[in-house]
Amino acid sequence: MSLYYDGVAVLTTTPAIGGSFKSRIYSSSNSLKASPAQVFALVTEAAKWDIVLKEVIEKADLLSLEPKLTPLLALLLVHDLLLSKKGIATPTRHPLRQAVDRHRIRLKAELTKVRVRRGCSSLEELQTLVLRDKRTAAGAKSVAPTVRPRWVRVNSLRTTLDAQLRSTFVACRRVQSLSELAADEQQLYVDDTVPDLVAVSPAVDVSSLAPYRSGALILQDKASCFPAYLLLGGEGTRNGDLVDGCAAPGNKTTHLAALRKVLDAERSVIFSMDASAARSQTLQKMVAWAGADHIVAVLAGQDFLAVDPTDPRFRQVSGLLLDPSCSGSGIIGREDVPRLALPISSTARSNGKQPTVLGKKRKRGATTVSLPADPVPVTGESAAEALEVDRLRRLSNLQTRIVEHALSFPAAERVTYSTCSTHVRENESVVCRVLTSDVARRRRWRIMRRDEQPAGLGKWKHRGIHHALTVDLSDVELDACLRCWPGDEEGTSGFFVAGFVRDERAAGENETGRSRPLPESHYHVDDDDEWEGFSD
Numbered sequence: 001m002s003l004y005y006d007g008v009a010v011l012t013t014t015p016a017i018g019g020s021f022k023s024r025i026y027s028s029s030n031s032l033k034a035s036p037a038q039v040f041a042l043v044t045e046a047a048k049w050d051i052v053l054k055e056v057i058e059k060a061d062l063l064s065l066e067p068k069l070t071p072l073l074a075l076l077l078v079h080d081l082l083l084s085k086k087g088i089a090t091p092t093r094h095p096l097r098q099a100v101d102r103h104r105i106r107l108k109a110e111l112t113k114v115r116v117r118r119g120c121s122s123l124e125e126l127q128t129l130v131l132r133d134k135r136t137a138a139g140a141k142s143v144a145p146t147v148r149p150r151w152v153r154v155n156s157l158r159t160t161l162d163a164q165l166r167s168t169f170v171a172c173r174r175v176q177s178l179s180e181l182a183a184d185e186q187q188l189y190v191d192d193t194v195p196d197l198v199a200v201s202p203a204v205d206v207s208s209l210a211p212y213r214s215g216a217l218i219l220q221d222k223a224s225c226f227p228a229y230l231l232l233g234g235e236g237t238r239n240g241d242l243v244d245g246c247a248a249p250g251n252k253t254t255h256l257a258a259l260r261k262v263l264d265a266e267r268s269v270i271f272s273m274d275a276s277a278a279r280s281q282t283l284q285k286m287v288a289w290a291g292a293d294h295i296v297a298v299l300a301g302q303d304f305l306a307v308d309p310t311d312p313r314f315r316q317v318s319g320l321l322l323d324p325s326c327s328g329s330g331i332i333g334r335e336d337v338p339r340l341a342l343p344i345s346s347t348a349r350s351n352g353k354q355p356t357v358l359g360k361k362r363k364r365g366a367t368t369v370s371l372p373a374d375p376v377p378v379t380g381e382s383a384a385e386a387l388e389v390d391r392l393r394r395l396s397n398l399q400t401r402i403v404e405h406a407l408s409f410p411a412a413e414r415v416t417y418s419t420c421s422t423h424v425r426e427n428e429s430v431v432c433r434v435l436t437s438d439v440a441r442r443r444r445w446r447i448m449r450r451d452e453q454p455a456g457l458g459k460w461k462h463r464g465i466h467h468a469l470t471v472d473l474s475d476v477e478l479d480a481c482l483r484c485w486p487g488d489e490e491g492t493s494g495f496f497v498a499g500f501v502r503d504e505r506a507a508g509e510n511e512t513g514r515s516r517p518l519p520e521s522h523y524h525v526d527d528d529d530e531w532e533g534f535s536d
Contacts, residue, residue, distance in 0.1 A: 002033035046079040047338035054343045056110040063345035066099040071342040149199035156258040157291040158216040193456035194225045215289040223484040223495030227418040228255040233454030240318025245304035247272040248279035250286030257292035273302035309409040319414040320406040326419035330494015392425045418497035427496040429469040447480040448499030
């Protein structure tokens with residue numbers, strides 16, 4: 001029963017850490033008895049059927065007949081009884097399983113009645129109708145809805161894009177733009193920015209596909225694919241070893257490994273590290289699952305800032321990928337705990353109690369608003385605003401230290417820096433501080449210009465923005481920064497990435513030939529700045 005108790009726990013416990021619902025589950029793996037993947041799958045799949053399950057449980061009066069069952073536990077158990085191919089994942093003699101099994105026939109009959117009442121000939125048709133009802137109840141437009149795609153990276157370590165298009169996705173209708181994806185249809189869009197990346201409509205249940213379970217398909221936001229592609233994409237083979245300095249849970253590490261195979265450079269090593277021992281376990285599992293363990297050397301519990309760049313192990317490191325701790329302000333659905341409509345007993349209904357919804361309440365009909373680039377202190381600012389600015393300053397200091405540390409690796413030629421933040425202070429401002437640093441000037445590092453970026457990324461339209469914190473960046477340097485905005489037509493989360501390259505001809509000058517000054521405030525680093533975890 002641990003799977004179902006864990007499911008209840010993650011839905012009813014106030015999170016102590018930030019990040020998306022999925023990342024919080026994986027970060028809490030030590031407190032879970034079941035695997036994080038199983039817990040996440042159970043909760044998200046049950047959330048798709050909650051309206052139906054609520055109706056089935058109430059019609060069968062299960063909660064009145066079995067008072068030991070809580071509404072949420074009943075919903076999760078009945079989901080697996082009726083809708084999971086493997087059934088309830090617990091021994092047949094367990095009392096709570098028996099409490100549901102005793103009513104198996106009645107519950108199945110009620111599910112059939114629900115389907116017939118809604119005029120559906122199959123469960124698949126019923127689910128499509130339920131998802132449409134849930135969108136309408138949430139205040140979404142019922143005509144031509146805007147669909148957030150599910151991004152899927154085809155893992156070239158185990159398969160090819162062509163092979164997956166001919167097999168796994170053969171039933172999906174291919175569309176020519178993201179705007180054509182419909183939530184209720186099996187559709188697929190092949191991305192033209194990042195190789196081996198596709199977007200599928202929500203109707204495609206990727207997590208149930210065999211290639212996903214084998215590591216041939218990896219769920220990864222499009223923006224999250226930019227750092228590895230910026231580091232290794234483009235013309236020519238890039239020799240040397242690589243470092244992913246802030247690696248857990250491992251999507252970017254495995255993407256590096258896949259790109260290394262495409263470049264036919266498998267003899268090189270990718271050093272993947274994370275300061276947290278617990279997250280390192282997840283990283284190791286991810287690397288093995290993706291078939292990258294013959295390329296990747298996981299340095300479990302290794303703090304990147306504690307690594308000695310002159311260590312003989314790293315003498316051939318030519319590229320480093322850095323995606324350090326950030327505010328996570330670009331993550332869509334940062335508090336995206338699924339909202340479940342829970343059943344109530346007949347006794348509670350007779351007493352006039354209303355059905356409850358588990359999860360954070362949201363206003364109906366809420367409209368999407370543009371996010372501010374950065375919180376700007378104003379006269380008389382509130383204490384909360386001041387704390388937020390201070391938190392971003394501390395993060396920015398730490399992020400700058402991490403990038404500068406990477407620039408000191410003796411053989412390094414390329415470095416990418418990324419965040420899942422929309423704040424200028426964590427993005428363009430960090431780039432500005434890095435470019436004016438002593439190590440950048442001494443070792444002749446500069447920005448990777450737009451015309452040097454891989455073709456797909458070079459065409460990306462969203463670029464760095466002008467701000468009071470970026471006055472020292474030229475137009476060319478801002479144009480070299482890539483941005484993604486949450487909730488726009490590109491279908492990505494909020495993200496930022498910039499590349500740095502060593503250029504012996506630069507000699508510490510920018511594109512205009514002007515020598516860069518080093519501002520007095522550059523090394524404003526607090527002694528108590530600490531790691532605050534990693535983003536994906």
